[in-house]
Amino acid sequence: xxRQVASYMDMNPQHLCDTGLSLDLAIGPAASATSTADHYxxxxxxESASLTLSLAAAADDDEVLKAMxxxxxxxEEVRPLASPCSAVSSFSSASAAAVCVKKEKxxxxxxxxxxxxxxxxxxxxxxNNCSRKKLRLTKEQSALLEDRFKExxxxxxxxxxxLAKQLNLRPxxxxxxxxxxxxxxxxxxxxxxxxxxxxxxxxxxxxxxxxQKELQELRALKFSQQPPFYMQFPxxxxxMCPSCERISRSTATATDGPKIVGSxxxxxxxxxxxxxxxxxxxxxxxxxx
DNA sequence: AACCCGAGTAGTCTTACCTCA
DNA sequence: TGTGAGGTAAGACTACTCGGG
Numbered sequence: 001x002x003r004q005v006a007s008y009m010d011m012n013p014q015h016l017c018d019t020g021l022s023l024d025l026a027i028g029p030a031a032s033a034t035s036t037a038d039h040y041x042x043x044x045x046x047e048s049a050s051l052t053l054s055l056a057a058a059a060d061d062d063e064v065l066k067a068m069x070x071x072x073x074x075x076e077e078v079r080p081l082a083s084p085c086s087a088v089s090s091f092s093s094a095s096a097a098a099v100c101v102k103k104e105k106x107x108x109x110x111x112x113x114x115x116x117x118x119x120x121x122x123x124x125x126x127x128n129n130c131s132r133k134k135l136r137l138t139k140e141q142s143a144l145l146e147d148r149f150k151e152x153x154x155x156x157x158x159x160x161x162x163l164a165k166q167l168n169l170r171p172x173x174x175x176x177x178x179x180x181x182x183x184x185x186x187x188x189x190x191x192x193x194x195x196x197x198x199x200x201x202x203x204x205x206x207x208x209x210x211x212q213k214e215l216q217e218l219r220a221l222k223f224s225q226q227p228p229f230y231m232q233f234p235x236x237x238x239x240m241c242p243s244c245e246r247i248s249r250s251t252a253t254a255t256d257g258p259k260i261v262g263s264x265x266x267x268x269x270x271x272x273x274x275x276x277x278x279x280x281x282x283x284x285x286x287x288x289x
Numbered sequence: 290a291a292c293c294c295g296a297g298t299a300g301t302c303t304t305a306c307c308t309c310a
Numbered sequence: 311t312g313t314g315a316g317g318t319a320a321g322a323c324t325a326c327t328c329g330g331g
Contacts, residue, residue: 135323135324135325136323136324137323137324172325173324173325176324176325176326177324177325179325180323180324180325
């Protein structure tokens, strides 16, 4: 998709698609990389909305957190300027001729017209008439709402009234805007969480494959050598952990062999705790993480 | 009972893309 | 080949309903 629709989300599904990432792994088969934002929203199970970052921090954790922060903090809405014609057609049932006349007007004029065409707080009758008429907030209104949202994501009745008055909107409109804004924020957060979990999944999968391979090789060695291969190593070997570069004194005793296998097998589903990350690698004759 | 909120969704608008004359 | 009009799909946005606290 080359379409460059301005989005209120920095990391919406389409964005992820553009970067070659997909969400299907993280949120299940219902959502795919090609799913639209709406599709994604609707297919997403409720449980996923409360995803927690319970996995251990990954290497790129900071990056994810940064992204989260930026998406939450900015929350800016880059809406393309509506063309004069479409702006007018959005808020009045004027004839095509009238629409064409608006082409002559500049953007500000149209913006002002949009305000005047909006349902006003004081005009109850008009409220009924245009109850389902599409309202498009002006840039100024959106900006102020965003500012208030940054301060508080919820409003008390007093704040709502004041803001509605300030924006020349109905309190109900302000209330709905905040509800939708919170929903967008939550959705965005869910997307970030999904992306983070996906990366964790990929990392663990890679690690799992590596360990499985290692385990296989260890087993092959174990059965091909008599006496057991681990007996051939000196009782104590100095080696360096390639990750933390600490010299460790690995004691390759007879009990170490099965322990290695056990360790490798146990990491299939869970990453080993960092505190006990030193173990002896018979292939490199060194301890590693 | 009234109010607010989240989730889901309908309706509307905007834009990009495609086809065709 | 270039271009403008018309149609359409997708995305964004606003507002509504409903159930729950």
